Amino acid sequence: MYDIPEIRPAVEKLWNAVARRLREAGLTDVPLTLSRGLTPHESWRHPELILGQSCGYPALHEHRDNLRIVATPIYDAPGCETDTHCSFILVSADSPRSELVDLRGARFALNSWDSNTGMNLPRFALAPLAKGGRFLGEILETG
Numbered sequence: 001m002y003d004i005p006e007i008r009p010a011v012e013k014l015w016n017a018v019a020r021r022l023r024e025a026g027l028t029d030v031p032l033t034l035s036r037g038l039t040p041h042e043s044w045r046h047p048e049l050i051l052g053q054s055c056g057y058p059a060l061h062e063h064r065d066n067l068r069i070v071a072t073p074i075y076d077a078p079g080c081e082t083d084t085h086c087s088f089i090l091v092s093a094d095s096p097r098s099e100l101v102d103l104r105g106a107r108f109a110l111n112s113w114d115s116n117t118g119m120n121l122p123r124f125a126l127a128p129l130a131k132g133g134r135f136l137g138e139i140l141e142t143g
Contacts, residue, residue, distance in 0.1 A: 002053050003036065018051060056085070057116035087121035101129055108136045111143065 003011050015034050022030045030050065035043070043052055044063050052067075059067050072083040079086045091097045097106070103126070111118035126135050 003034070022050070055112075055115045055117060057120060058114045062114060085117055085121060087117040087125075089122055089125070100125060104129065104135055105137045107138045107140065109140045109142050111141070113141060 012034070019030050019032070027050075038046065040052075040054065041058075041062075043049060044054060044058075044067055051070075053073070054063065054067065056069070059069055074080065074083055079088065089100070089103070091103075097103055108122070110122065113119055129135050
């Protein structure tokens with residue numbers, strides 16, 4: 001789920017370290033490389049899944065019967081210093097919008113409707129600003 005090209009080297013480095021530790025612990029059939037041919041949801045239900053990364057929301061809802069949370073990553077990035085969730089709402093660098101209230105009626109892109117950081121946390125931040133149940137304009141799912 002978090003295997004975008006910009007961070008792929010870090011994902012590979014993490015997998016190599018985890019795979020080495022799994023082999024040292026006696027696990028067999030640990031793949032040398034990551035599989036990238038499946039969607040995240042397909043991989044989370046795959047019978048040969050050893051380790052995956054998921055947003056907490058689908059892990060605790062849609063996949064609660066087939067996944068078990070064993071770790072929470074802490075990223076080396078601003079705003080990600082702890083194991084708590086955070087979400088960044090971004091606008092174009094040349095946008096005059098600087099406050100959440102300025103986003104009224106704006107187009108909003110989210111990565112997935114079942115994402116805690118992509119949908120639930122922004123909804124929590126924006127809901128108090130809604131009038132008549134609406135705040136944003138068009139909402140796009142980016143995948």
